[in-house]
Amino acid sequence: MADNMFSDLAKVIDQVGKDKGIDKEVVIDAVKQAMLVAARKKYGTYREIEAQYNEETGEVELYEFKEVVEAEKFVDEEVEITLDEALKLDPGAQLDDSIGIKLESGDLGRIAAQTAKQIILQKVRDAEREIIFSEFEQRKxxxxxxxxxxxxxxxxxxxxxxxxxxxxxxxxxxxxxxxxxxxxxxxxxxxxxxxxxxxxxxxRADERYLVKLFEMEVPEIYDGIVEIMSAAREPGQRAKIAVRTKDNSVDPVGACVGMKGSRVQNIVQELKGEKIDIVMWDEDVTRFACNALAPAEISKVFLDEENKEMEIVVPDAQLSLAIGKKGQNVRLAAKLTGWKLDIISVSATSARTAESIFNLMLLPGMSETMAQNIFQSGFGSFQSLATAKAEEVMTIPGYDDPEKAQKLIDDADALIKKYEEQGVPVPTSPQAQPVEKTSSAKQRAEEQLKAELSKLGQE
Incomplete structure (x- = not known):
């Protein structure tokens, strides 16, 4: 059995190499290891046996190595050989040499040969797996x-x-x-x-799959003329990609859309009808966000660069369009830009502005004009003024003097303590609409405060 198995080994090695794409040395090492395992099962692990591949005969040969000793010191025939016996095998043998004695592989037996076969197959499988892993690692x-x-x-x-x-x-x-x-x-x-x-x-859901599809479909992207800057998807529903080009003669959006929409439609079909918005990337993040929210019209944009947040004001009629079905449009735009986007309507902005002006005008001696200046400088309430630093307040027109800035902070802090001591809530604007006259706004605030104090006194 063993003879049949290991005959024509050179042909087997070449054939495995061609069929599996496995290096010849890997197969030879597998066969050598298999032969050693089989030999140790038959002869035991105590004896020193090595396997060598003979390229001339195309066979793996087994050699048992023994130490040459004097006849008087000979003890163990499994690891030692007398000098007289060694000289018969090798006329040049000397004491303390290690001499190799060839073993017959045919003596390994049927079970040993089967073990060798299993090891060879396992080694071939391992080598084949490694080749496949390397191939697909490169294709990742x-x-x-x-x-x-x-x-x-x-x-x-x-x-x-x-x-x-x-x-x-x-x-x-x-x-x-x-x-x-x-x-x-x-x-x-x-x-x-x-x-x-x-x-x-x-x-099939990864944004990178969408990018690769455009690279395959649009030659300008593959050639590097048009570049995809970012992509966002809700697989099967809608996607957005942002593109740009440094070649002024090329329309990056038009290149991706193709003649009569042919290029983008091929990708839409591959993605089972997923709608794709192609938008122009811009270095100005405000413009980029406006492009990403298209087709909604944008009225104003307020940036918070430190927290990468953006408040976007849209006409009331455009609110649902900007947000999209179940918030999809704004979610994709946020992912595309990398900023947190908060969509708000013009009327809501006006109401919030009116509320902030009303709140600020609760401060002693505060006029509507000054309240608007404070609001436009980023302070939406007297509570926010109370926690501000003098240097921050000095950016407000009319409060560039350190003493004036500090007094405004102190007034705001005192007003907070006043409401806390009296145990009444801070008044809010009865109507969240833009204030028309300073006197009426001031009057409304004072009247509401008196009403709250009156209720407190009655209790």
């Missing part, structure tokens, strides 16, 4: 196409030829159904080496 980040075979725990198993990939439920486009035999395409997002071999994760 590309688009791959295969045949859907089955579904395991919600994951679609895709036959890629030499191996299989999985598309987990979270990486699938909601609503998509694939039957065994259907061709399926996806983005190679992850390649891991496991005890069972390479594990390849494909995605």
């Amino acid at each position: 980040g590309e688009i791959a196409s295969g045949i859907a075979r089955r579904v395991e725990k919600g994951a679609i198993v895709v036959d890629l030829g030499r191996t299989e990939a999985h598309i987990p439920p979270r990486e699938q486009i909601p609503g998509e159904v694939y039957k065994p035999g259907d061709r399926i395409q996806g983005y190679l997002s992850e390649v891991r080496q496991t005890t069972r071999g390479p594990q390849i994760i494909m995605s």
